[in-house]
Amino acid sequence: MTALIELERATKRYAGGVAALRDADLTIGRGELVAIVGPSGSGKSTLLNLIGTLDRPTSGTLRIDGHDVGSLSDRQVSALRAQRIGFVFQQFHLTAGVTALHSVADGLLYAGVPRTERLVRAADVLHQVGLGQRLDHRPHQLSGGERQRVAIARALIGHPPLLLADEPTGNLDSVAGAGVMALLRSLHTEGTTVLIITHDHDIAAALPRQVRLRDGRIQAGSDG
Amino acid sequence: MADLEPGRLSPADLARVGLAGLRARPVRVVLSALGIAIGIAAMVAVVGISTSSRADLNRQLQALGTNLLMVGPGQNLFGEDVHLPTESVAMVDRIQPVTAVSAVGAVPEVSVYRTDKVPPGQTGGIQVVAAQIDLLPTIGAESAAGTFLNAATAQYPAVVLGAQAAQHLGAVVGQQVYLGTQWFTVVGLLRPAPLAPELDNAALVGWPVAKALLGFDGYPTTIYARAVEDDVTAVQKVLAATAKPEAPNEVDVSRPSDALAAQQAADATLDALLLGLGAVALLAGGVGVANTMVVSVLERRGEIGLRRALGATRHQIRSQFLTEALLLSGLGGLGGALLGTLVTVGYATTRGWSAVVPVWALLGGLVATAVIGVLAGLYPAVQAARLAPTEALSAPV
Ligand SMILES: Nc1ncnc2c1ncn2[C@@H]1O[C@H](COP(=O)(O)OP(=O)(O)OP(=O)(O)O)[C@@H](O)[C@H]1O
Ligand SMILES: [Mg+2]
Numbered sequence: 001m002t003a004l005i006e007l008e009r010a011t012k013r014y015a016g017g018v019a020a021l022r023d024a025d026l027t028i029g030r031g032e033l034v035a036i037v038g039p040s041g042s043g044k045s046t047l048l049n050l051i052g053t054l055d056r057p058t059s060g061t062l063r064i065d066g067h068d069v070g071s072l073s074d075r076q077v078s079a080l081r082a083q084r085i086g087f088v089f090q091q092f093h094l095t096a097g098v099t100a101l102h103s104v105a106d107g108l109l110y111a112g113v114p115r116t117e118r119l120v121r122a123a124d125v126l127h128q129v130g131l132g133q134r135l136d137h138r139p140h141q142l143s144g145g146e147r148q149r150v151a152i153a154r155a156l157i158g159h160p161p162l163l164l165a166d167e168p169t170g171n172l173d174s175v176a177g178a179g180v181m182a183l184l185r186s187l188h189t190e191g192t193t194v195l196i197i198t199h200d201h202d203i204a205a206a207l208p209r210q211v212r213l214r215d216g217r218i219q220a221g222s223d224g
Numbered sequence: 225m226a227d228l229e230p231g232r233l234s235p236a237d238l239a240r241v242g243l244a245g246l247r248a249r250p251v252r253v254v255l256s257a258l259g260i261a262i263g264i265a266a267m268v269a270v271v272g273i274s275t276s277s278r279a280d281l282n283r284q285l286q287a288l289g290t291n292l293l294m295v296g297p298g299q300n301l302f303g304e305d306v307h308l309p310t311e312s313v314a315m316v317d318r319i320q321p322v323t324a325v326s327a328v329g330a331v332p333e334v335s336v337y338r339t340d341k342v343p344p345g346q347t348g349g350i351q352v353v354a355a356q357i358d359l360l361p362t363i364g365a366e367s368a369a370g371t372f373l374n375a376a377t378a379q380y381p382a383v384v385l386g387a388q389a390a391q392h393l394g395a396v397v398g399q400q401v402y403l404g405t406q407w408f409t410v411v412g413l414l415r416p417a418p419l420a421p422e423l424d425n426a427a428l429v430g431w432p433v434a435k436a437l438l439g440f441d442g443y444p445t446t447i448y449a450r451a452v453e454d455d456v457t458a459v460q461k462v463l464a465a466t467a468k469p470e471a472p473n474e475v476d477v478s479r480p481s482d483a484l485a486a487q488q489a490a491d492a493t494l495d496a497l498l499l500g501l502g503a504v505a506l507l508a509g510g511v512g513v514a515n516t517m518v519v520s521v522l523e524r525r526g527e528i529g530l531r532r533a534l535g536a537t538r539h540q541i542r543s544q545f546l547t548e549a550l551l552l553s554g555l556g557g558l559g560g561a562l563l564g565t566l567v568t569v570g571y572a573t574t575r576g577w578s579a580v581v582p583v584w585a586l587l588g589g590l591v592a593t594a595v596i597g598v599l600a601g602l603y604p605a606v607q608a609a610r611l612a613p614t615e616a617l618s619a620p621v
Contacts, residue, residue: 054533054613067228074538076228082535083228089617093530097248109241110535112231154534 001064003027004162004193005051010060011138013044020046021118022216023060026193030161034221035204036197038213044197045166047213052085052164052178053077053194065161073215082110086155088165092147094139098151101135107154118157128181152183156192163187165196169203177203230537242547244557245272246518255550256509256516260556260596261563263506264589268564270498272581273571274491280577281484286366288419290481291456295447295467298476306474307443312467313356316447319466321455326362327444328428329354334438338393340402348392352403353425353426353445354434355384362448363420370397370412370447377411378430381437384412388424401429404438419480420448506592509556517593518550521608528608529616542609549601557593561586 005028012021028034036044038152048061049055053069065084069077086107094103105115105122113121126135129149139147148168155163165184169177181203188194194196198204211221233241246253295316297307309315317325330595331352359365360372371377372384383403385395390413393401400407408429417423447467451459460479464472521528528541536544565581572579 021305049614052533054529054617072228075230078532078535078540079230081533082231087533091526093533095248095527095530095616098244107534109237110231110233110531110537110540115236115237115240116537172571223477 002063004030004032004065006061006063007050007057008061008075010050010057012043012050012055013058019216021050021057024218026211026218028193028195029105031188031191032193033185033208034193034195035207035210036195036213037199037201037204037210038198038219042213043216044213046216047211048164048166048195048197051162052087053080054092064166078110083158084160084162086158086160088148088152088155088162088168090167090170092139092151092171094147094150095116096140097138099136100131100142100153101136102140103139104153104157111158113158121157122153125157129153130179143176144172145179147173148176149183152180156187161191161195162195165190165194167197167199169198169200230535230540233540233543238543238547239543239551240441242551245544245548246523248553249520252516253555253603256512257552257556257559259509259512260506260553260593261509261560263502263504263509264557264560264593265514265563265567266505267406267499267592268504268561268562268581268585268589269567269571270495270502271585272564272568272579273580274495276568276572276577276580277491277575280575281581284418285481285484288481289450289453290479292363292419292452293449293451293456293460293463294478294480295449295463296445296476296478297443298474300471303339307441308445308447308467308475310442310444313444313447315466315469316449316463319449319462321459322449323452324358324362324450325447326356326359327447328356328359328423328426329431329434329440329443330445331429331434331438331440334404336393336404336408337402340407341420348389349425350389350392351422351426352434352438353428354431354438354440355428356431359448360426361552362450363417363423364416365417365420367425368413368415370410373411373428373430376474378415378443379432380430381406381408381433382411382430383408384414384428385410386424386426386428387416389427390414392425393485401427403429406437409540418484422446463597506596510553510596510600513549513553513556514603516552517545517601517604518607520548521545521604524608525611525616525619528583528611529613529619532611532613532616538609541611542605545605545608546598546601549605550597553593553597553600554590557590560593562587563588582591 007024007026010021010024011019013019038044050057056070064080067080101122104126105118108118123135126132129152131146131149134146168180184194204210209221213220269370300306308573313325316322331354334352336350348474357373357375357378395401397410399410401410435441435442460477461478468475531541568581569579
């Protein structure tokens with residue numbers, strides 16, 4: 001069986017000449033739980049955006065679930081994201097004024113799931129992340145940790161095999177951060193492949209595998 | 225391996241997403257929809273009011289008939305006034321499709337007063353006219369009070385007053401008015417006669433009594449003829465030659481209903497101007513919508529990035545913002561159509577018309593709204609769809 005993520009000599013060069021990622025080789029198997037670490041500006045977010053198909057490598061190849069991302073059309077990468085990849089961001093990206101239930105249901109909006117089913121599943125997932133009592137709360141009525149759990153619920157409502165989290169605990173205190181990490185770990189236990197960018201050494205050290213970046217190069221952990 | 229086919233966004237979902245985008249900024253939405261609403265309202269009201277007025281005229285013409293023709297004496301080649309021959313009324317009656325004929329003859333230099341104490345000259349412009357007793361049905365006029373002249377009263381000093389003349393003299397049936405050099409009894413009052421407004425300010429007396437007491441020369445000055453509807457134009461062509469075979473060019477023939485219709489046509493120029501102003505307002509409204517959408521796309525880059533991360537295709541992002549622009553201008557269009565209809569109803573009510581807003585005007589308004597919405601939304605929607613997901617996501621929230 002092929003690996004879930006395969007990067008071969010992937011390079012990302014931004015306009016202006018910054019090579020944020022250079023010749024990266026990385027293979028991540030199904031069901032792994034991986035920490036991506038490195039100093040600020042080392043290319044962690046760049047790597048995660050490539051893996052999440054939000055951006056494409058300037059050169060080299062990237063395969064997700066066997067699909068060569070470079071050869072896919074916009075429709076196809078969009079479908080790939082809708083069906084197989086969940087994102088969690090440091091800034092949550094919850095729309096002001098939208099209830100937790102509807103934010104989470106929107107996680108299925110582009111997967112072709114009918115509205116009633118979206119709402120039922122959103123309520124289920126919110127219960128699952130411990131926010132069963134917060135369905136009708138809007139972002140400003142939630143704590144930072146709760147907001148991030150809503151965002152995680154939105155990412156996992158479609159049961160994606162791959163969950164990408166860019167500093168999910170970056171805006172949270174240690175207690176809320178621990179809650180979010182516990183949630184991500186439980187997803188891993190259920191079989192989801194989880195990649196987490198973190199600046200927190202303790203968090204990183206506690207994960208089974210670490211990919212270390214420096215100046216756009218993968219220093220360690222490129223093959224598990 | 226599963227097919228990488230994006231999920232379809234149902235029209236209901238698309239509408240819901242578009243509405244949610246609008247609901248988040250209600251004040252801005254109302255203000256930019258207002259521009260469209262004003263334009264559409266102006267156009268619908270102009271069309272509605274002119275249609276209502278035309279419908280009212282048509283109804284009036286329907287009731288009065290458009291088959292009335294008028295024959296009067298013109299001038300001869302030397303510019304001198306001439307008169308119609310006395311036998312012309314009978315000649316006109318002999319034309320096959322003519323169904324009814326009547327005539328009046330002006331009685332010059334005779335005035336009518338409320339009393340014999342009023343100094344001569346203060347006549348209020350009331351014309352004394354000798355009328356044939358079958359005048360009313362021919363011109364489609366009606367009595368407001370009393371009766372019209374009949375074979376008996378036409379012999380005696382009896383008078384029927386036109387609507388305006390009656391008002392001026394303040395006369396009621398049974399009263400006496402001083403006409404020429406003696407008292408005449410008012411036997412009837414007329415309602416306004418739209419097809420023969422010249423009679424509204426006239427005092428009508430019998431043909432025989434005018435000849436006997438008022439020095440009337442017996443020449444008709446206006447012959448009214450009703451013709452079979454389909455032959456009106458044909459009759460109109462032969463009327464002059466029939467009325468005065470030896471000098472048809474000295475006869476004026478006209479069709480009173482044409483004058484009413486011509487007045488309506490004059491109003492059409494003003495309508496076109498107002499319609500143009502409405503179109504300008506609509507265009508300005510469209511620019512307002514475009515502006516709102518451009519700002520909206522800039523402000524919502526984070527949301528766009530998130531939607532891309534959730535699996536929205538470029539096409540779906542474009543559709544979302546186009547839908548928003550359409551809903552925005554559609555809101556304005558709907559409000560405008562409503563407002564324009566209300567204005568039409570209000571105006572028609574004050575004029576005593578029944579309000580008519582043509583369906584094509586409402587549909588046209590909605591189509592114009594949709595076109596404006598698409599044009600205004602296209603550029604911002606394409607910009608939104610072009611945004612790279614990473615760039616959108618890194619925009620400050
Ligand atoms: N859109 C861009 N255009 C140009 N350069 C960029 C762009 N995005 C990132 N970079 C550069 O690429 C390098 C890697 O950026 P990246 O965001 O991947 O770092 P990071 O490891 O996530 O850092 P941090 O821990 O601070 O989030 C940096 O030097 C950054 O300045
Ligand atoms: Mg980063």
